[in-house]
Amino acid sequence: MSTKPYQTVNRQRYRLAEGGSFEMHLSQDLVISEEPLNIVLHWTCQETGELLEKTLMVTMRTPGDDASLVTGLLLSHAVIEHAEQIQSIISSELNQCDITLAASVVLDWESLTRHFISHSGCGICGTSNVKKLAHTFNVTIDETPQWVPVSALLTFSAQLRQQQSLFSLTGGVHSAGIFSLQACLSVKEDVGRHNAVDKVIGDLLTQSKLANQSILMLSGRISFELMQKAVAAKIPVVVAIGAPSSLAIAVAKQFNITLIGFVSEHTFNVYHGDFRLQKQH
Secondary structure: OOOOOEEEEEEEEEEEOHHHOEEEEEEEEEEEOOEEEEEEEEEEOOOOOOEEEEEEEEEEEOOOOHHHHHHHHHHHOOOOOOHHHEEEEEEEOOOEEEEEEOOOOOOOHHHHHHHHOOOHHHOOOOHHHHHHHHHHOOOOOOOOOOOEEHHHHHHHHHHHHHOOHHHHHHOOOEEEEEEOOOOEEEEEEEOOHHHHHHHHHHHHHHOOOOOOOOEEEEOOOEOHHHHHHHHHOOOOEEEEOOOEOHHHHHHHHHHOOEEEEOOOOOOOEEEEOHHHEEOOO
């Protein structure tokens, strides 16, 4: 087990030389760490008052920010609505994270475990799941018009790239950042794009800094699962360097979220919700 987010490994580097032959050089490289995290949930049975304990899941992640990761994960699966519903989080050196929920939290374990397999990674997600999100998350997402200058989207995209320190070292991570118009609120990196989003949302939820008018910036594509996390955090604008999936667009339309993809130095594509954009200087 490594506590570092990256490790040093030996490598053989091949280079095509003149004449068509290859030259080989021995050197070292930095690679991103990927390790399992066993997430154990402790909660109070509302009928008996008994403290129950079960393993929620084992997820692969880059070590670091585990408390933020599990906080964002619980929010995105409707286990909690605010950080105060978590009594304690204990991370061990054995790659285990124990979360104790506040006694007032009502938890339906069977419903929760069904919910955890309903995402794009398992291949069973469909349009019905988009409709179910509206029942799972009874949220109001800010619909203020024309509050996002289009120039800010390009600026935030550049700022996200500048803060990808682990990517600069290893080239092996995804990143997610949450911005207000005034500042970059938080940026997190992880081997998994969903983990990066959970970490950045969990970080701000713990600090009570999740704002009604905020922008989630992503370094890759936009999937159903990532849009679900934006819905849970009530984030009205999602922007990515990559493309959205069809279900991501469906979620954007269901919750009237501004969804933007393929953002680059000079251009971007709006797939839904352009009413939030200020199109004139």
